[in-house]
Amino acid sequence: xxxxxxxxxxxxxxxxxxxxxxxxxxxxxxxxxxxxxxxxxxxxxxxxxxxxxxxxxxxxxxxxxxxxxxxxxxxxxxxxxxxxxxxxxxxxxxxxxxxxxxxxxxxxxxxxxxxxxxxxxxxxxxxxxxxxxxxxxxxxxxxxxxxxxxxxxxxxxxxxxxxxxxxxxxxxxxxxxxxxxxxxxxxxxxxxxxxxxxxxxxxxxxxxxxxxxxxxxxxxxxxxxxxxxxxxxxxxxxxxxxxxxxxxxxxxxxxxxxxxxxxxxxxxxxxxxxxxxxxxxxxxxxxxxxxxxxxxxxxxxxxxxxxxxxxxxxxxxxxxxxxxxxxxxxxxxxxxxxxxxxxxxxxxxxxxxxxxxxxxxxxxxxxxxxxxxxxxxxxxxxxxxxxxxxxxxxxxxxxxxxxxxxxxxxxxxxxxxxxxxxxxxxxxxxxxxxxxxxxxxxxxxxxxxxxxxxxxxxxxxxxxxxxxxxxxxxxxxxxxxxxxxxxxxxxxxxxxxxxxxxxxxxxxxxxxxxxxxxxxxxxxxxxxxxxxxxxx
Amino acid sequence: xxxxxxxxxxxxxxxxxxxxxxxxxxxxxxxxxxxxxxxxxxxxxxxxxxxxxxxxxxxxxxxxxxxxxxxxxxxxxxxxxxxxxxxxxxxxxxxxxxxxxxxxxxxxxxxxxxxxxxxxxxxxxxxxxxxxxxxxxxxxxxxxxxxxxxxxxxxxxxxxxxxxxxxxxxxx
Numbered sequence: 001x002x003x004x005x006x007x008x009x010x011x012x013x014x015x016x017x018x019x020x021x022x023x024x025x026x027x028x029x030x031x032x033x034x035x036x037x038x039x040x041x042x043x044x045x046x047x048x049x050x051x052x053x054x055x056x057x058x059x060x061x062x063x064x065x066x067x068x069x070x071x072x073x074x075x076x077x078x079x080x081x082x083x084x085x086x087x088x089x090x091x092x093x094x095x096x097x098x099x100x101x102x103x104x105x106x107x108x109x110x111x112x113x114x115x116x117x118x119x120x121x122x123x124x125x126x127x128x129x130x131x132x133x134x135x136x137x138x139x140x141x142x143x144x145x146x147x148x149x150x151x152x153x154x155x156x157x158x159x160x161x162x163x164x165x166x167x168x169x170x171x172x173x174x175x176x177x178x179x180x181x182x183x184x185x186x187x188x189x190x191x192x193x194x195x196x197x198x199x200x201x202x203x204x205x206x207x208x209x210x211x212x213x214x215x216x217x218x219x220x221x222x223x224x225x226x227x228x229x230x231x232x233x234x235x236x237x238x239x240x241x242x243x244x245x246x247x248x249x250x251x252x253x254x255x256x257x258x259x260x261x262x263x264x265x266x267x268x269x270x271x272x273x274x275x276x277x278x279x280x281x282x283x284x285x286x287x288x289x290x291x292x293x294x295x296x297x298x299x300x301x302x303x304x305x306x307x308x309x310x311x312x313x314x315x316x317x318x319x320x321x322x323x324x325x326x327x328x329x330x331x332x333x334x335x336x337x338x339x340x341x342x343x344x345x346x347x348x349x350x351x352x353x354x355x356x357x358x359x360x361x362x363x364x365x366x367x368x369x370x371x372x373x374x375x376x377x378x379x380x381x382x383x384x385x386x387x388x389x390x391x392x393x394x395x396x397x398x399x400x401x402x403x404x405x406x407x408x409x410x411x412x413x414x415x416x417x418x419x420x421x422x423x424x425x426x427x428x429x430x431x432x433x434x435x436x437x438x439x440x441x442x443x444x445x446x447x448x449x450x451x452x453x454x455x456x457x458x459x460x461x462x463x464x465x466x467x468x469x470x471x472x473x474x475x476x477x478x479x480x481x482x483x484x485x486x487x488x489x490x491x492x493x494x495x496x497x498x499x500x501x502x503x504x505x506x507x508x509x510x511x512x513x514x515x516x517x518x519x520x521x522x523x524x525x526x527x528x529x530x531x532x533x534x535x536x
Numbered sequence: 537x538x539x540x541x542x543x544x545x546x547x548x549x550x551x552x553x554x555x556x557x558x559x560x561x562x563x564x565x566x567x568x569x570x571x572x573x574x575x576x577x578x579x580x581x582x583x584x585x586x587x588x589x590x591x592x593x594x595x596x597x598x599x600x601x602x603x604x605x606x607x608x609x610x611x612x613x614x615x616x617x618x619x620x621x622x623x624x625x626x627x628x629x630x631x632x633x634x635x636x637x638x639x640x641x642x643x644x645x646x647x648x649x650x651x652x653x654x655x656x657x658x659x660x661x662x663x664x665x666x667x668x669x670x671x672x673x674x675x676x677x678x679x680x681x682x683x684x685x686x687x688x689x690x691x692x693x694x695x696x697x698x699x700x701x702x703x704x705x706x707x708x
Binding site: 212 | 577588589590608612615648649691
């Protein structure tokens, strides 16, 4: 039985994912046993079976080429984009180019699109929720980074669809985090959301004015996160190993993977204790050599400090763009596992001049916010009687307003951009532009679309192209097509075209670069339907 | 909200949807033509609480949802135009001649490369005005605009203009 009153709030993170639901006016994080967090990792076992989460992460120590992590960095991007190229150089799994400039990954002897990889994680979350709740779950609100562009948002949406989820709203992660803290009840506040995850760092400044969320600025570092801290701890471990056994492990990728998992544990332990001492048996596997390693909180501070301080200029940049100083920021919300480190909290306090909010677990705060938004959307959130429950509630009438994070433009002659929808416009927003044929009997018009702020087309993110086909025959300049660009309430682009003179609707196909062609999506969905649940 | 309250809202939506070609942006937001930025923002926020499509998600009937979406989209358009001082001037001119919407090409801001680097719309206006005054030789006026712009957003185009103005003032 599908329960129509349950909406899954999903945080599909770069490193870890989580989901939450609201039941009886109460938000709770979905768990499986003790686990509330699912590593965003997908792996193929030697028999070709696909596994997700903790089990997949363990495979990194066995065969790293079969383990896909950080897929979020790839979603909705073109194969030739710098981010994808950089990932190709740094990850052990194989990234190859698919049709339509899409990114494909080879694991388990087959090629999967990034969308399918993400769909596996989402499906895992859905099943985990269904197990915990004892009923089917269909609807979801999914959170994405505030600076995700149209291709990234729609690719995420498609992944959710492949996972059997009906996405009723795509919400910005910082907005979700602020919602979890219940700031929606308040008047006029400015909130900095400091999101320090496993692989990325983002800071977003939100203005909340009577339930209206406006993203004033968002800034980030694509490659800065807890993984960097694991790496410096790992380096120390390799040094200790060399001192103990006279062998340099750095040329042994499998042993390094084996230790990487331990380095992460040491880091987590030092968020709570001042000293961590461990003995790692049998490194590398089969050698019967043990590693004795200890690290104090004080030592971790020393080696982590330069990494954590890299977040400060990013915060300052965001405040500058928002036109605000630190004293004008009312609250700081922490998101992401790395913010559990005491040193991170100190740096935050130093940067903003006040202590951050810490009452909600930063690992699940986004999922909780997404679930609250989901419950509000379907109207199942009933304001609780005063003093009833401590969980943040949102009045049943509140709505969220969002703005588009980037400008949308089309390419013009000479490689320039004609901007059509400006960034920070409140959505939904639509704009219409006229396009005229340039030669006699021209039967189609091709329009290049991008998102970004540079006046040069090439410097922006190219989204794809719109093809207007089947134009009527006429002299050059004889056909004028009005093309309407609309960014809907999910922040997704829709395109419509109308022949100005005949009033005829024109065919306008949007080919999203790096995305899966529509037919391909249909085929995958059909395969998933016919072949049972797991063949995705 | 009660059922009857929702019914009232739906008939209000229908009424507005019928008048998309007749009502001005001011009518859609329910403000008068002299309303300042804050009043416009507050009015829009209040409208959003009533007419945002999210409020109608759980409701039956595609036609109501479609009408709501159309009405709300016009409200966001009204807000986007009226909260931009330059677009608002252009709109007021057109409205005097009976045009209830600002033509689409005026609704996207034609910004040059420098202006595009400035996120805060008011800082952008100070940049533009400061430049104009500088070109006209009003160095003091240009300096004030520049300072005001910088107080809102520390951004390279404003800083560069500031340097140029200060140099010109020193040379005088």
